[in-house]
Amino acid sequence: MSHSAADAVAVAAPAKPQTKPARPEFSSGPCAKRPGWNAADVAAKAYLGRSHRAAQPKAQLKAAIDRTANFLRVPEGYKVGIVPASDTGAFEMAMWSMLGAKPVDMLVWESFGQGWATDATKQLKLDDCRVLTAGYGEVPDFGDVRDEADVCFTWNGTTSGARVPNTDWIKPGREGLVLCDATSATFAQALDWEKLDVVTFSWQKAMGGEAAHGILILSPRAVERLETYTPPRPLPKIFRLTKGGKLIEGVFKGETINTPSMLCVADCIDALDWMDGLGGLDATIARATANADALQKWVDATDWVENLVADPAARSNTSVCLKIVDPDITAMDEAAQRDFTKKMVKLLEAEDAAYDVGGYRDAPPGLRIWCGTTVDTADIEALTPWLDWAFATAKAAL
Template sequence: MTDLSPADAGTSAPIDKPADKPRRPHFSSGPCAKPPGWSPEKLPQGSLGRSHRSKIGKARLQHAIELTRHVLRVPATHRIGIVPASDTGAVEMALWSLLGARPVTMLAWESFGQGWVTDVAKQLKLDPTVLTAPYGQLPDLGAVDWESDVVFTWNGTTSGVRVPDGEWIGDDRQGLAICDATSAAFAQELPFDKLDVVTFSWQKVLGGEGAHGILVLSPRAVERLESYTPAWPLPKIFRLTKGGKLIEGIFKGETINTPSMLAVEDYIFALEWAELQGGLPALMARADANAAALDAWVEETPWIEHLAVDPATRSNTSVCLKLADSAVPGLDSDAQRALVKEMETLLDVEGAAFDIAGHRDAPPHLRIWCGATVETEDVERLTPWLDWAFHTARAA
């Protein structure tokens, strides 16, 4: 990428508005774009208005679990449960139910990872070892002590930084690997043989509806649940055992609280769409193509650059892009954030892109969702609009 010339630094002039818009301008990082071809009329109606405890309700919930296993290629040894409160609920269930038996190591390089640190340190009061890195970078993965339980995000949704692979996770680990994979599942390879707990939500890569989460448990995690009782009381929606035994029904479609059957049908639609695309390899390829199209534009555009420093750790879903220093000389963080918000507003009014401002806790940046339900052609149509929005907002 070339820098702006001194004559252009800090100045901008409006450019012509592009003629062609993304067919689907949905680039939010959650809830994310629905699968191509989706419409409410395509959702099966049989389970709607029925109890989730009915024969059809249980069957559809179990079908969702089986499809999840098939598309994600989750081993038969691992249990999959549908749980309340999205990915947050799934992570909290794991933290409150499993931690405390061993020392804990927390990894945090963006806002959601930092949120889990707060829960473990201030709510559970476990005095964890915390390995951090600034936005755009990863902590030293080689410094992780696998004698401890380790909690981390696979893909930092608010920083665009992901772990490159699972090679840093010890095969001989004594602790549990507890992974928040909410913006990674269905777009990145998750090595389930190295992960003891995996959580995600429906509204990310497959574009499902919110409020429901998935909790995947390895045999080692189940063993911990059945052999260890936390020192603190557990709310009903966190309880995974009864009488020292795993509540198996949770992993057979018998949910802890009442799920939305409409959301269940929507998730099933997305999973069946994923199978028609070719399963996990095809979903990963779609996300990779979207991220590559955006990256090609970044490399040619002097006013923007990746927030993620190392190309090997850049997300292919929640792609975070910051304003180049040479493009905004003299603008402090608040002014840059205001500029990004103005760009978002301009694009929203034009119907060219929705919800692309970065997370409020992160440095000012644009965040473009490139997950599998986004079409590469729409990413390519988006980039001229990003140029237009920047130059228009900068000239104002």
């Protein structure tokens, strides 16, 4: 064999897998629609061209609220409302309306938590505000959180793949409020509601719903804070939850602050219908866990990749983040590693094998695979040979 022929053999791309995922949508937001989703079915449920304040649309908004609370097992006495601007709007609303009454501890281990910490320190400019941080793939020392302080954290780090392993660190009877961004955890992970005062999420994550609307859930203690504390800052209209020192109850009965998309509301109802049909919260959690387990089984058997989160107890079962550990790749500088993963992502997309699986821009170079409730385990199992193929093909091209 000639030298040139030998070189050709050395860089030949591997054979492509025979089976593709039936649904290659593995984006971590907006996430895959439910299996069998059909736009016409959703539109048929929507009050299009109607005022959201008319009786039937308003009743549908209230139904979305009540069914969400029931499905997630939100405790009696908590308030659930639909608010503007997705999870971001819901969490910002809570921060701007409530923080400042007590010291604040911001917990940061990925980009969204960092965003909340930036708001607290640079926008709200809170006097007694600590930022407790950990690197991507890790979680901070929860034992450092002050009981007298309000605490803000993301239950599941969407961009790091690390979630809180437990809530033992949230002591019963603590003085401060607990504000939790749970946008990639709800419907896929069991939240410890009795220890949470504010919970926010958006429809476009674990429900596979449409974007732009947020859910805000308040405990009685959070309502008390709203009614007894006047923040020393102006609040825009979409952040105002009280009037005359009292909670605006209508927000939690389907009277939204601004105009909602009734098509998105119908899509939420459609997702709830599907999840109810599965058997409820235990079933939706089990689906996400089965998906993450299938992906981790492949990771454990594959030498070029590892879960970004070393501690199994802190690993997400929705936004699973992976790092490449092949020595030839880790020897590259960070920019070259990012270029390599981008090549993998493009190869997968070009083959319609996986869409939008690149790691978050601020995270370490790697991949991020959404394993939430709306994904089928069979598609995760069909994906993994394609991940091997994309890695080998990209490496052969170096």
